[in-house]
Amino acid sequence: MMYPNDYSYSKDHEWIKIEGGEAIIGITDYAQKQLGDIIFVELPAVGKALDAGQPIGVVESVKSVSDIYAPIGGEIAAVNEKLTQAADLINKDPHGGGWIVRMKIRDKAELDGLMTASDYEKHIESLES
Amino acid sequence: MAIYYSKIMVWDKNLRDFAGCGIHGCHHFRKDAIMKLTRLNSFHKKLGGRMVEFFGWEMPVEFKGIIDEHMAVRTRAGLFDVGHMGEIHIEGPDALPFVQYLTPNDASRLKAGMVQYTALTTPEGTFVDDMLVYFLAENTYLLVVNASNTDKDFAWIVDHRENFDVRIENRSDAYSQIAVQGPKAQAILSPLTDVDLDGMKTFRSAFGKAAGIDALISRTGYTGEDGFEIYTTDPDPGKIWEALLEQGREAGVLPVGLGARDTLRLEAKLMLYGNDISDKTTVLEADLKWIVKFQKGDFLGKAALEKQQAEGLKRKIAGFEIIDKGIARPHYPILADGRPVGEVCSGTFSPFLKKAIGLAYLPIDLTAPGTEIAVVVRDRTLAARVVPTPFYKRGEA
Numbered sequence: 428m429m430y431p432n433d434y435s436y437s438k439d440h441e442w443i444k445i446e447g448g449e450a451i452i453g454i455t456d457y458a459q460k461q462l463g464d465i466i467f468v469e470l471p472a473v474g475k476a477l478d479a480g481q482p483i484g485v486v487e488s489v490k491s492v493s494d495i496y497a498p499i500g501g502e503i504a505a506v507n508e509k510l511t512q513a514a515d516l517i518n519k520d521p522h523g524g525g526w527i528v529r530m531k532i533r534d535k536a537e538l539d540g541l542m543t544a545s546d547y548e549k550h551i552e553s554l555e556s
Numbered sequence: 557m558a559i560y561y562s563k564i565m566v567w568d569k570n571l572r573d574f575a576g577c578g579i580h581g582c583h584h585f586r587k588d589a590i591m592k593l594t595r596l597n598s599f600h601k602k603l604g605g606r607m608v609e610f611f612g613w614e615m616p617v618e619f620k621g622i623i624d625e626h627m628a629v630r631t632r633a634g635l636f637d638v639g640h641m642g643e644i645h646i647e648g649p650d651a652l653p654f655v656q657y658l659t660p661n662d663a664s665r666l667k668a669g670m671v672q673y674t675a676l677t678t679p680e681g682t683f684v685d686d687m688l689v690y691f692l693a694e695n696t697y698l699l700v701v702n703a704s705n706t707d708k709d710f711a712w713i714v715d716h717r718e719n720f721d722v723r724i725e726n727r728s729d730a731y732s733q734i735a736v737q738g739p740k741a742q743a744i745l746s747p748l749t750d751v752d753l754d755g756m757k758t759f760r761s762a763f764g765k766a767a768g769i770d771a772l773i774s775r776t777g778y779t780g781e782d783g784f785e786i787y788t789t790d791p792d793p794g795k796i797w798e799a800l801l802e803q804g805r806e807a808g809v810l811p812v813g814l815g816a817r818d819t820l821r822l823e824a825k826l827m828l829y830g831n832d833i834s835d836k837t838t839v840l841e842a843d844l845k846w847i848v849k850f851q852k853g854d855f856l857g858k859a860a861l862e863k864q865q866a867e868g869l870k871r872k873i874a875g876f877e878i879i880d881k882g883i884a885r886p887h888y889p890i891l892a893d894g895r896p897v898g899e900v901c902s903g904t905f906s907p908f909l910k911k912a913i914g915l916a917y918l919p920i921d922l923t924a925p926g927t928e929i930a931v932v933v934r935d936r937t938l939a940a941r942v943v944p945t946p947f948y949k950r951g952e953a
Contacts, residue, residue, distance in 0.1 A: 467882065
């Protein structure tokens with residue numbers, strides 16, 4: 428799968444898309460493939476303030492439990508409620524309908540520390556080798 | 557007990573101690589590790605299997621996905637490489653008395669071709685391992701033991717051979733093993749073998765050909781379904797694997813990895829050594845009284861088990877399901893009335909029942925079905941209840 432060029436990526440396999448001054452955050456196609464069948468997602472409370480690197484929530488697949496980390500700091504503006512009924516949206520559409528939270532961005536400069544799509548593709552190649 | 561991680565954990569930067577694939581022994585790869593390969597390794601890679609390290613073996617954890625593979629076994633058929641399991645031969649004039657001494661079940665009840673589930677017990681009545689005993693022929697037994705325990709078991713058996721005229725041989729490297737499991741298993745295997753599968757009852761075995769190769773075929777398995785396990789010492793077991801895949805194509809057979817093997821066996825409440833039973837749990841506590849035959853004569857652990865039986869069990873393994881939303885994983889604490897009473901042994905999402913299930917050793921007065929307990933899932937306390945086991949029984953679908 429191609430990683431969208433207008434998204435930014437963390438080395439922990441979260442993606443960020445900026446839309447209307449907010450950040451939409453999800454996990455990448457690589458991450459969902461590694462996890463396998465996702466069956467449950469723990470979402471944060473709207474309004475919660477987080478620093479970059481803090482856990483946003485938890486993704487549970489049949490075989491594993493993994494934290495999702497905030498790639499940048501900010502405040503949770505919305506969560507993807509659809510995931511509470513259909514967590515496998517993350518498997519089916521990781522970069523779209525499987526988004527996890529929307530966040531009010533605290534400091535846009537933090538985005539500079541993230542990877543571009545091509546850097547991210549190199550990053551996962553290095554993990555696979 | 558150690559916690560293990562699947563390969564996914566490369567993306568989990570803090571490796572929190574609850575994370576992992578939940579299967580005892582399942583690791584993410586160490587890049588410098590030299591791993592043991594089954595003779596089917598290249599076939600798994602060709603089929604796109606996601607390979608992990610499992611007790612030093614490179615094994616597929618999944619192919620198409622755990623849920624798809626799980627449901628294939630429950631509704632059609634699945635194919636498993638179980639070549640990592642251990643095979644130990646015991647032969648000689650004292651083979652039967654020796655097996656009787658090592659195990660709590662009564663091997664004297666076996667006739668040639670019969671198979672028995674039993675344990676290797678310690679003097680304390682706990683598990684060195686659980687295993688299958690095949691009575692191959694007069695004075696000849698095949699013990700099929702867990703991959704993780706093969707060397708330990710072999711050493712244990714050798715250490716206890718004094719006073720017995722037996723020859724003990726660890727033939728694990730020579731054997732390959734393939735399991736075909738599910739309602740379509742017989743239909744898939746039948747055209748490929750000269751063994752009369754129709755006439756084969758559960759826990760019976762026979763020598764014959766599978767895909768033209770010499771094999772031992774038994775009606776056994778680790779999924780709760782009907783199915784067969786095929787053992788061969790032929791250097792090319794891939795012929796059997798490919799023939800089964802080809803023969804089963806129309807029936808919808810899928811190759812199945814360790815992930816679905818674990819969810820299948822847990823639904824059927826089949827024990828996993830290291831998670832559910834160990835050298836810290838007795839056979840009676842593991843609710844396996846049916847494999848203990850006190851009247852058969854002396855065996856390792858008999859006195860301890862008799863004493864425990866006479867005094868009454870203080871704890872026992874029990875099944876539970878989670879009522880709230882969430883999944884219990886191994887080692888999560890269990891509460892009753894807010895007090896810690898145990899921890900999760902195996903716990904997962906059940907693909908067939910579509911709920912979170914698990915096993916735990918609980919104080920005996922909390923083991924009745926319907927008893928309300930709670931499981932601490934990270935920072936949340938989830939309501940759960942004790943339920944009858946097995947969670948899934950064939951034919952109830």
